[in-house]
Amino acid sequence: MNPFLDVALRSLAVYLFMFAAIRLFGKNQLSQLNAGDIVLLLLISNAVQNAMVGSNTSLQGGLVAALVLFASNFVVKKIIFKNSKIKSLIESDPVILIRDGIVDNVAMKKEDIDFDELEEAVREHGVEKIEDVKLAVLEVDGNISVISMDKKSSGTNYSHHKRKYPRKTHRF
Structure with missing residues (x-):
């Protein structure tokens, strides 16, 4: 498999996992970050880095991973904006x-x-x-x-x- 496609698929999988995990464990936890929350975010980012890029530690691999994360986030936000059923599933109500x-x-x-x-x-x-x-x-x-x-x-x-x-x- 193409190494950049591998990085892209791994990054997308990690993005979707993190998105679901934040939803399950309370996305509202992110409204005010304390020191423990920041440490947790840093450790999670370090823990999933290898899952995203695997053995490809090149600049291009890192850029592909970042691009996939940005694109995934953009697509999810567009879907949420256009579909109220998905929005209510992903976001909680006031x-x-x-x-x-x-x-x-x-x-x-x-x-x-x-x-x-x-x-x-x-x-x-x-x-x-x-x-x-x-x-x-x-x-x-x-x-x-x-x-x-x-x-x-x-x-x-x-x-x-x-x-x-x-x-x-x-x-x-």
């Missing part, structure tokens, strides 16, 4: 955590968010009490968005919270 000052405890438990983390997100948006939150949404990227009612002008204020800690994925 989850409402607070509506009109009422916390959805079932959604919080399902998403492994504790009350302290929710209160922290609300405070970081400049809202003192949960009762003053019109809507708080756990977005698909793992961040919490908060829309609060401005009592002075009867308008709505919007702010976006980057999660300090990624979603927890352990299940007991």
Whole structure:
């Protein structure tokens, strides 16, 4: 087999595996990387390098691997953009955590968010009490968005919270 075709097929296989693994283990973990997450990503990249290029350590082999990864990512994004069924399969949906000052405890438990983390997100948006939150949404990227009612002008204020800690994925 052509050595560059071999690199291309290996790279595509690793891309698809990593894509599935991130989906299974929680892509929302990537919204805020801590030191452990960065170490894990570096170790994974080192672990799969040989699986992609095999014995071909040439510049051309590395460029073919990188090109296949970029092209695969481009194709997947185009497919997700054009097909809503595939998009819902690959990406999670936003989850409402607070509506009109009422916390959805079932959604919080399902998403492994504790009350302290929710209160922290609300405070970081400049809202003192949960009762003053019109809507708080756990977005698909793992961040919490908060829309609060401005009592002075009867308008709505919007702010976006980057999660300090990624979603927890352990299940007991």
